[in-house]
Amino acid sequence: MTTRRTDHATASVSRFAQALETAAGPAALSPSSHNCQPWGLGRATSAAARRAAADLTGTDADEYLVLALDRERELTALAAHAVEMEVSCGIYGRILLRGLAAQGWTAAAVRVLDDDGGPGVASGTAGGHPLGAGWPPAWTPLCVVALRPGPPSGERPADLHETALARRTHRGPYGRKPVAPGLLHVLEESGTPGAETPPVHVRHLTERRDLRAFAAFVARYAGRDFGHRAAWRETHSYLRRDTADAAARGDGFTLEQLFGPMSRPRRAAMRLALAPTTMHLLGKAGYHRVLAAGLADLVRRTPAVVTMGFAGQTPARAERLEGGARLADYWWRATRCGLSLHPISIVIQHDDLRGRLERELSLPGRTFFVSRVGVAGSPAPRSHRRADAAVHVSC
Numbered sequence: 487m488t489t490r491r492t493d494h495a496t497a498s499v500s501r502f503a504q505a506l507e508t509a510a511g512p513a514a515l516s517p518s519s520h521n522c523q524p525w526g527l528g529r530a531t532s533a534a535a536r537r538a539a540a541d542l543t544g545t546d547a548d549e550y551l552v553l554a555l556d557r558e559r560e561l562t563a564l565a566a567h568a569v570e571m572e573v574s575c576g577i578y579g580r581i582l583l584r585g586l587a588a589q590g591w592t593a594a595a596v597r598v599l600d601d602d603g604g605p606g607v608a609s610g611t612a613g614g615h616p617l618g619a620g621w622p623p624a625w626t627p628l629c630v631v632a633l634r635p636g637p638p639s640g641e642r643p644a645d646l647h648e649t650a651l652a653r654r655t656h657r658g659p660y661g662r663k664p665v666a667p668g669l670l671h672v673l674e675e676s677g678t679p680g681a682e683t684p685p686v687h688v689r690h691l692t693e694r695r696d697l698r699a700f701a702a703f704v705a706r707y708a709g710r711d712f713g714h715r716a717a718w719r720e721t722h723s724y725l726r727r728d729t730a731d732a733a734a735r736g737d738g739f740t741l742e743q744l745f746g747p748m749s750r751p752r753r754a755a756m757r758l759a760l761a762p763t764t765m766h767l768l769g770k771a772g773y774h775r776v777l778a779a780g781l782a783d784l785v786r787r788t789p790a791v792v793t794m795g796f797a798g799q800t801p802a803r804a805e806r807l808e809g810g811a812r813l814a815d816y817w818w819r820a821t822r823c824g825l826s827l828h829p830i831s832i833v834i835q836h837d838d839l840r841g842r843l844e845r846e847l848s849l850p851g852r853t854f855f856v857s858r859v860g861v862a863g864s865p866a867p868r869s870h871r872r873a874d875a876a877v878h879v880s881c
């Protein structure tokens with residue numbers, strides 16, 4: 487009897503390990519600012535870690551996962567990056583949980599660990615971290631999820647994976663034909679109605695007047711980031727020499743991904759122009775305004791722009807993660823509908839610009855995401871992921 491129960495438990499554990507591996511594949515392909523992939527994933531396997539996770543979630547479950555922010559991979563040059571990092575982790579967490587739900591592992595409880603939580607949240611647990619010893623010191627725990635076997639969600643894991651591969655940031659021109667209003671309406675719908683966190687505001691700009699106003703805003707202000715020394719230095723540190731370099735490092739982007747295919751001489755000239763020191767000098771001659779004008783031109787010829795906003799001006803961690811979850815659902819759904827996205831975060835990464843944009847376009851709440859939406863004219867190159875992207879830590 488005891489043996490049979492042990493066999494059953496072992497089979498369930500290995501079934502979960504398999505399900506986790508399957509779910510981690512598409513999650514690892516999640517988008518993140520600069521492709522920095524700032525997430526970490528822990529699985530409670532030791533008795534102490536499982537007890538701590540059960541206490542934190544208030545739920546006796548079969549499995550526990552911890553979503554973390556990897557501080558060694560986060561962007562820090564601008565204050566707004568703190569929100570972007572948690573939104574990126576929220577995207578990853580959402581796709582991971584969708585992948586697990588598709589295989590019959592249901593989230594029975596989620597405990598978001600507050601910002602001031604840090605080690606304090608975990609007081610009383612071994613090692614001062616929620617899962618105890620073995621937890622990477624550079625990981626800030628964001629939330630603990632308790633999982634139980636349940637009926638599969640109905641989504642096919644293979645579909646999630648296929649969409650994850652098809653979903654790419656498309657930075658080139660989009661067809662000018664308007665996106666069907668019915669389609670935009672579907673995208674605006676929340677994937678998790680009745681969630682406890684305040685709703686995320688999703689708005690589409692499709693009127694010519696609004697799109698022109700947004701393009702003018704980009705032309706006027708998008709140069710700010712190119713001219714911001716710390717921000718540009720950080721962005722530049724994610725610019726990879728070529729595809730081989732990007733593949734070897736498994737993160738960041740190439741010039742072709744940002745600006746499209748180019749000849750070797752043009753690539754050499756751009757590499758020189760974008761180097762932080764040159765950029766600083768060229769900035770004095772107004773080069774950042776030339777780059778902003780190019781971006782504005784793309785925006786002007788785009789049929790739709792989506793904005794997402796938190797309900798309040800100071801969103802708690804639960805809202806930031808929910809914002810990421812909402813963005814994940816939106817982007818995956820858009821991909822399935824044949825639509826592409828190209829985020830334009832530059833206009834919301836400085837508080838004064840964000841406030842101005844919200845006023846000029848009457849955007850509700852605190853905007854955390856702005857992106858072009860449309861049908862891409864040509865396929866985008868695949869971005870790279872780190873080799874250990876789908877791996878989790880067991881504690």
Ligand SMILES: Cc1cc2nc3c(=O)[nH]c(=O)nc-3n(C[C@H](O)[C@H](O)[C@H](O)COP(=O)(O)O)c2cc1C
Nearest residue numbers: 517518519520521570573654655829830831832869
């Ligand atoms: C919150 C967030 C903000 C982003 N902001 C920008 C941006 O301002 N400009 C841009 O070109 N891409 C932006 N991206 C897209 C990322 O650069 C992209 O996801 C990453 O390089 C991986 O490429 P992929 O989406 O093609 O997989 C953003 C992505 C996220 C999740």
